[in-house]
Amino acid sequence: MMQTSVLKTVLQQWPPQYDKSYLPEDKEKYWYKEIETASKEELNDIILFKIKNVVHYAYEHSPFYQRKWNKIGLHPSDINSLKDFEQIPITTKAEVREDLEEHPPFGSNVCVPYTEVHRIHGTSGTTGKPTVFSFGKDDWERIAHQHARIMWSFGMRPSDLVFIASPLSLYIGSWGALIGAERLGAKTFPFGAGQTGQTEKAVSWLKEVKPTVFYGTPSYALYLAEKAKEQGVDPKAFGFRIMFFSGEPGAGVPSTKRKIEETFGAICIDSGTMAEATPWMSSTECEHRTGVHLWLDVVYTEVVDKDTKLRVPYGGEGVPVYTPLERTSQPVIRYWSGDLTTWTDEPCPCGRVYPRLPKGIYGRIDDMITVRGVNVYASMVENVIRRIEGLGEEFRLVVSRESVMDEVTIQCETLGSKANEELISQIGRELKRETGVTFKTELLPAGTLERTQFKAKRVVDQRDFRS
Numbered sequence: 114m115m116q117t118s119v120l121k122t123v124l125q126q127w128p129p130q131y132d133k134s135y136l137p138e139d140k141e142k143y144w145y146k147e148i149e150t151a152s153k154e155e156l157n158d159i160i161l162f163k164i165k166n167v168v169h170y171a172y173e174h175s176p177f178y179q180r181k182w183n184k185i186g187l188h189p190s191d192i193n194s195l196k197d198f199e200q201i202p203i204t205t206k207a208e209v210r211e212d213l214e215e216h217p218p219f220g221s222n223v224c225v226p227y228t229e230v231h232r233i234h235g236t237s238g239t240t241g242k243p244t245v246f247s248f249g250k251d252d253w254e255r256i257a258h259q260h261a262r263i264m265w266s267f268g269m270r271p272s273d274l275v276f277i278a279s280p281l282s283l284y285i286g287s288w289g290a291l292i293g294a295e296r297l298g299a300k301t302f303p304f305g306a307g308q309t310g311q312t313e314k315a316v317s318w319l320k321e322v323k324p325t326v327f328y329g330t331p332s333y334a335l336y337l338a339e340k341a342k343e344q345g346v347d348p349k350a351f352g353f354r355i356m357f358f359s360g361e362p363g364a365g366v367p368s369t370k371r372k373i374e375e376t377f378g379a380i381c382i383d384s385g386t387m388a389e390a391t392p393w394m395s396s397t398e399c400e401h402r403t404g405v406h407l408w409l410d411v412v413y414t415e416v417v418d419k420d421t422k423l424r425v426p427y428g429g430e431g432v433p434v435y436t437p438l439e440r441t442s443q444p445v446i447r448y449w450s451g452d453l454t455t456w457t458d459e460p461c462p463c464g465r466v467y468p469r470l471p472k473g474i475y476g477r478i479d480d481m482i483t484v485r486g487v488n489v490y491a492s493m494v495e496n497v498i499r500r501i502e503g504l505g506e507e508f509r510l511v512v513s514r515e516s517v518m519d520e521v522t523i524q525c526e527t528l529g530s531k532a533n534e535e536l537i538s539q540i541g542r543e544l545k546r547e548t549g550v551t552f553k554t555e556l557l558p559a560g561t562l563e564r565t566q567f568k569a570k571r572v573v574d575q576r577d578f579r580s
């Protein structure tokens with residue numbers, strides 16, 4: 114079915130009303146070629162049109178944003194360019210939590226009447242009080258539509274069967290993947306993860322049902338592969354074509370990406386921003402896997418300086434700040450991620466106009482560890498460990514302070530195929546080169562470290578900073 118100009122539609126109407134039955138032909142590379150291959154100027158026009166609308170909308174409907182902006186005398190009519198938009202203060206998780214405490218249970222940023230709320234979701238709340246989100250039905254459908262569009266870019270088609278191997282509970286990742294795949298017309302198998310014995314069951318189901326697409330976390334995929342091998346099953350026999358991931362950085366770490374691709378014989382796609390910035394798939398790799406594309410007409414993403422909060426030039430390092438551009442039930446304006454990345458606008462072979470994060474998200478400004486004044490990210494260590502032959506998948510970083518000096522120990526598992534002394538010296542050498550820090554190495558027998566069925570916890574900080 115041919116579309117009338119979608120570019121015109123998104124420049125005239127907000128929130129946009131998309132054709133609910135639209136699907137490109139299977140052989141089409143793009144969902145909306147007009148938008149995805151637009152010029153930078155055209156893309157900026159779309160973004161600015163949507164930004165002005167969402168900012169006005171938030172000001173008129175959200176007590177949370179009214180209070181926040183009135184305090185500093187900001188009015189939406191002040192925002193007439195993308196540069197002006199940088200003047201809007203950041204929204205932080207702490208502020209959202211405080212608002213939830215003051216206006217329980219849903220906060221003062223819900224802009225639709227309670228009767229129109231379609232979905233309640235929450236964060237899994239690993240640290241502190243969980244955050245709650247309200248979605249109206251229109252928003253939910255627009256999220257599904259944008260996720261479908263993005264899944265199309267890494268090669269998913271209606272003939273695929275998607276195996277969702279992440280918890281179908283508070284984790285919004287699973288639901289976003291599910292509704293996107295449904296809107297795309299694919300078959301879905303919401304299998305879940307995290308229950309005792311579920312991974313063994315997954316192995317037998319996968320052998321039988323042969324889904325073509327996998328969704329989960331990278332550490333879970335590697336755990337699944339281990340379990341499969343224990344049962345004498347080669348993970349390649351599952352027959353996945355595409356595996357896409359969110360929830361942790363692994364799929365963007367080069368050696369982990371390679372390991373997943375070699376283990377399963379599928380392409381490994383990095384994806385995802387954060388629950389608060391849903392549609393969270395707005396940062397996702399295309400089939401060429403050159404780093405996540407920022408789908409700026411879906412969620413306007415700025416990489417900003419961690420102190421000034423102003424946009425850094427391409428090539429610079431900073432913190433992604435997210436503004437979903439089509440949400441009306443609970444708008445989010447310039448949401449602080451706390452992640453660390455670098456970005457580029459160099460062209461990708463796919464021809465899309467969207468800039469990219471060539472190294473994905475490689476750290477967090479708040480849980481990066483500083484060892485003897487040097488910043489070390491678990492993802493840097495992961496990149497080293499996963500490329501050394503003879504080591505298992507898991508590792509832990511233990512940071513301690515004996516007297517005044519920080520000591521950092523890497524605990525990893527030997528598979529027994531190489532001499533321990535040889536492994537220890539190779540690990541030490543390569544970690545020093547990658548991070549600039551000297552590590553102690555502790556080799557453990559395979560299977561010693563705890564396996565995760567969800568997100569891995571890799572840093573144990575034993576330093577006591579109170580004394």
Ligand SMILES: [Zn+2]
Pocket residue numbers: 399400401403406461462463464465
């Ligand atoms: Zn691309």
